[in-house]
Amino acid sequence: MGPDFIPALWAPIPPAIHPRYADINNATARWAHAYRVGSPQLRGRLVTQDIGLFAARILPQGNEDVITLLSDFVLWLFGVDDGHCEEGMLGRSPGELTATLHELLRIAQHPQAPMLIDDPLASALRDLSRRVDRHATPAQAARWVDALREYFWSVVWEAHHRAAGTVPSLNDYTLMRLYDGATTVVLPLLEMGHCYALNADERDHPAVRAAGEMASFVITWDNDLLSHHKEHRSGDYYLNVIRVLKHETGCSTGQALATAVAQRDRVLRLFLRLRTQLQAQAGPQLRQYLDSLGRFIRASQDWGISSLRYTTPDDPAPLPSTFSNAPTDDSDDPLDIPVISGWWSLLPARSRETVPACPAP
Template sequence: MIVPPLFSPIAPAIHPRHAELDQRTARWAESHRIGSDDLRRRLVQHEIGSFAARVMPHGREEVVGLMADFVLWLFGVDDGCCEEGDLGRRPGELAGTLHRLLRVAQNPEAPLLLDDPMAGGLRDLRTRVDRYGTAGQAARWVGHLREYFFSVVWEASHRSAGTVPSLSDYTLMRLYDGATTVVFPLLEMAQGYELQPYERDYRAVRAAEEMASFVITWDNDILSDHKERAGHGYFLNVLRVLEAGGLTPQEAMTTAIAQRDRVLVAFARLADHLSVVGSPQMRQYMQGLCHFIRGSQDWGVSSIRYTTPEDPAKLPSGFTDTPTDGSAEPLGIDAVSWWWDVVPAAPAQAGRRVAPRPGEGSLVGTV
């Protein structure tokens, strides 16, 4: 099935050291023996260093490298344990394995899984998170890793039963099993700032984060559909969910693209608003989310992980400035309908703040 050019209002960018980052991540995967030999050979060809370089085009090189190694590690878990491994069909055993890994992330000094390469790689990642991030950022990274682990166990329960979730359940699961939230603290680390709690806890910021996750994972589902259908066994993405609801494959593709377009339009408006009414750190964070979205798109249409040159996927080579659906109405998916409650109807005025600083009694500006 042909994937048409996708809507993207965000400019592309890439870190100038992307080639070196690719090579360094390949060496890291080999030194830590991430995944099976066959899986590792495949992963190091996917230009994951370039993916991180697109997501953090202006970031500190050490943190961009951390991001690249972490994403490769995540693919080792997702491909090796969940999608291709037997554990991916045994949710109870998978939960136990992931909880032991989570303990390694929480307490890398704990004498657990000392001979396990994935645990060894995770210990190295946690050490670098502590080196380049604050204690709060490290805690959020571990907390988001817990969300990711919890969601892939949920996915494994569907894989074991051969069932397809409802669209609302799938949307909720996909906000976390794409591991997008685990990247959010790294966006801050790469630029050397930390979003303050009075802004981080603001409802509109959470909406912007979830919208970014939605667009990134919907794009991933659309661009990986050919690869997944050509594989063997159970697969799950939004196109399959929509087809299970009665749509033809082409109708499902059209619908999924319209959904991500509508969310991306809303995200762009909300991110612009928060950039005006927020702190300088808020503006950096919104820029980071934008780079995350566009970097995922550029990598998705170019990496052999999805282009599958041995059986070429019909992916677009570029993007369009025009959404197929620019409606300001909610999607009608229960799990995320609240997003539109915080999307401003009009552009923000400069000088307004998004939330009170500690000790202030009321909002100076609200959305």
């Protein structure tokens, strides 16, 4: 068993999928080809990665048109991330990347703007923006653009490290990973998918915002674990939590992997406790939103262990095929990561245990 073998991850949230998942998946493949998202080689890979199934798991009882919008949008995000950032020259030129993303952001705000007329990614984003406007309230559409801005600036931050060949601290990485995984851009679509708009006082309550951030943490940590094989064998610069932990502490790959699993387990336990507390006092729309956050976490897990994006059959990744029914870490104390340690103040502490930077060999 190699040092990058990923154990079965704890998955306490039950799976679900929209019954029209196959049609949604096929529609996204047609959309990607129609708008020529990414190079032919990149597009050929993206349409085989079952992104429609991922979206159908996020909103298993949602509006089919919004699920298809979400699926198309996720594929578009991969077109930006894979094409511009990881595989393209812009990913090593933060200044040029900023200029390109700034133009794309303007198109998301104003799809009628006469900019990047012949650019396929821009044309696809125009379509996405117009569809968001059809299903969103003005406030939801504005939050979608704001979240897209957060995502764009975080990938510029990553491009800076890629250009310099540097590795950030765990604290800095944790902060930026809340945004550069593009999870926050999905959150407005959770409301749109069930045709409601959260009251601003509910959505912006510190505990509700923290629940969304916890979901982002678990989703991105899981993504780092499940994509590590693909990334570190590519021969290119990559940035994920296993590399960050190894760089910061000098521990082995296996020790870093165990630490990352313990971290995501501890945050997932906190998310479940906080969600239960919030749902006990919430109205139907907030309860639906909190349930959707959980669906998003589980969708990422199910898709992550099955999609060709991560299983990489040409060089099989040592991924689990099942999930665990118990966490590896059951402490209720904060993680030693200052940028997120405040989450634990939202619920009473129950223990004094802490997760060390890396476990003993």
